[in-house]
Amino acid sequence: MTQLSHLNGAGEANMVDVSEKPITVRQARAEAYLSLSDHTRELICAGKHPKGDVFAVARIAGIQAAKKTWDLIPLCHPLLLSKVEVTLTPLSHPSRIHIETLCRLSGQTGVEMEALTAASVAALTLYDMCKAVQKDMVIECIRLVEKRGGKSGDFRGEYND
Known part of the structure; x- marks a missing residue:
C-alpha cells in the first residue's frame, strides 16, 4: 500500500514538508455554477438587486477566501499568492452564473485548493446576497478546471457541460 503524504509513520495527520521542493510558478483554475431564476439574474445584471452590487461582493469574497484557504482547510500550507482572479459570467440558457477563479504563485506547492x-466562497456569497429574493438557487459543479506546474505536471479537466 502506498503511504499517503498527509500521514506520518504512525498514521497521524500532518502537514507535508515542502521545504526541499524547488520554487516554480504554479497556477490553478477552478469553476462553479449558481443556478438561479431569470428574475434574480436580471436583477443582478441590471444593478437593481436590493443588496447592491452582488458581483463586486462575491468577487472580493472569492479573493479573500483564496488568501485564507490555509485557515479553512486543514493541512494546507499558507501561501503567498501573486494573483487571484474571480470572474463572474451570467448565462441565459439555463439561467445561472458561471464562477471561474485563477490563482497563481511562485512557490513550493500547488494552488488548486x-x-x-x-470558487466555492464566491458561489456561497452570491447565494447569501440573493437568498432574500430567491431561496431555491443551487450551487453546482465545483471543480478543478486546470493546474499548471509542480511535480505532478499539468492537468486539464475534460468535462461535459
Whole structure:
C-alpha cells in the first residue's frame, strides 16, 4: 500500500514538508455554477438587486477566501499568492452564473485548493446576497478546471457541460 503524504509513520495527520521542493510558478483554475431564476439574474445584471452590487461582493469574497484557504482547510500550507482572479459570467440558457477563479504563485506547492475555495466562497456569497429574493438557487459543479506546474505536471479537466 502506498503511504499517503498527509500521514506520518504512525498514521497521524500532518502537514507535508515542502521545504526541499524547488520554487516554480504554479497556477490553478477552478469553476462553479449558481443556478438561479431569470428574475434574480436580471436583477443582478441590471444593478437593481436590493443588496447592491452582488458581483463586486462575491468577487472580493472569492479573493479573500483564496488568501485564507490555509485557515479553512486543514493541512494546507499558507501561501503567498501573486494573483487571484474571480470572474463572474451570467448565462441565459439555463439561467445561472458561471464562477471561474485563477490563482497563481511562485512557490513550493500547488494552488488548486485556493482556486477551489475561491470558487466555492464566491458561489456561497452570491447565494447569501440573493437568498432574500430567491431561496431555491443551487450551487453546482465545483471543480478543478486546470493546474499548471509542480511535480505532478499539468492537468486539464475534460468535462461535459
